[in-house]
Amino acid sequence: MASEKTTCASLYTIKTQFFSVILIKDLKFQDDEGHFIFETLEEQADLLNMTVSSILCQQFPPSLSYQQCFVKAILKKCEENNFEICDELYESYTMLIGRSNEVSEVCYKTYFISPDECITLQESTQMISHGTTGLCTWQAAKYLTEWAIENKQILKDKHVLELGSGLGLTGLVISKFCCPSTYTFTDCHENVLRTLRKNVTLNTVQESSSENDYCNKQKCGKTENDDNSYCEFSDTDGSITRIKHLDWEEFTEQEVKDLGSDVILASDVVYDDRLLEPLVKVLSSLLSSSSSVAYVSSTIRNDTTFSKFLDVLDTKSICWQEVKNVPTPVFYYNKDVAIKLLKLSSQ
Structure with missing residues (x-):
């Protein structure tokens, strides 16, 4: 025993x-x-x-x-x-x-960072739901989150923006443990943005200890049927969390400029050849400031697609280098799957 x-x-x-x-x-x-x-x-x-x-x-x-x-x-x-x-x-x-006759399209997953700290996400019970894969949390997001936990100094007091935020695991952990000045979640799918807003509310408002705290923390004020194009939460410590619609194929330069990001993050966004050009175009715009830097975490499902991504980065004169320091495991996922983390910057 x-x-x-x-x-x-x-x-x-x-x-x-x-x-x-x-x-x-x-x-x-x-x-x-x-x-x-x-x-x-x-x-x-x-x-x-x-x-x-x-x-x-x-x-x-x-x-x-x-x-x-x-x-x-x-x-x-x-x-x-x-x-x-x-x-x-x-x-x-x-x-x-x-209860076998009960049917639900959603469930919850709770990710423990420590025995006393966790993040809870509403997720879809289906891998592909409502025409998007963004309603599940993927391996590269967990890897990027582990990297962020070990590299808090890169994110502390910075304006951080995430592309293709999905359900929000990475951003919620960073907002809670890495002390960014602002964190902006972005995605383009309506159902993803709606669920993302629920998850941000779930993991911020839930911690309020009084009615005044609730009012200070939850500034979004949107209802289920409201437009999801923009939502903002402010915390009592002065940090701001934003949720914004961003379509890589239809954004404007002014829209990107208004985001004002120091650090850009993305995970599991390199999977479709058709989206590589739009993805790199928005990365190029976000990296137009010489001080901005991006970190892109990718599960290597198709070597050809990933190689094409690197080629497109080169054509846009975006410098890239692989970050090879493997972070300490925090989450459970298949570690046998190849995941690469790239650091990007403008030349």
Whole structure:
């Protein structure tokens, strides 16, 4: 049997994996010594209380199908290893299966940066939803976020702009931990912007301790049906978070100039040959100031597409260099997939 300290650490690992909805096959049900973390009735109850039975799961639940698979996997492991199974585990599984007719297009994923700090995102249950891939969080965004956590000095007191922000993981973590002066999320898809606004509100307003705090933090004031082209949140520390519609194919130079960014960030934006020219065009405009710099994180799914991106950067006279220092892992994702981080600047 594992020590109490080891069991607590392993339970925390499973908690973070469960709420970030990693593949069931990748869940770490055993500690470093090979002991299962739910060998006793008490451990099983603790595991349930930290996951499917927790307040966090009630407020911001992972998809129902994921919860069902999670509890089913625990039951299967218990049966295979002849562990006595607590009543709460059976009851939890029965309750979840009883809800199988419930249908939802959205779920929540909660990403823990530390035991006391996390970011919760509303995401789509489908990889492609409403004609966009922007309603899910991808590997390169997690990689860029890990890099940002280790390089806070690059972002501190800076005007930061993100291209193709998606659901907002990178920007929310940077806003919370890296102290930028302003952070501007941008995207062009209406449904992405709507969900992004929900996620920014969820992770900022939620922390307010009084009605006055709420008024200071939430300056957007938009309703579900309002235009999503611009939204601004101001915090009590003076920092400002903005959400803005930006179409790479239809932007104006004045629009980009008004953004006034020191650091430009982007992740998983190099995937479609048709968008490479517009992407580099907007990057070129944003980098027109000699002091501006960009960091682009890319999952290398297609070597040809990535090579074309580099060629287009060269034609626009944008300097690029690969940032090879691999950041300390914080999130769970496939580390075997090639991810490259480029630093861009004007010549």
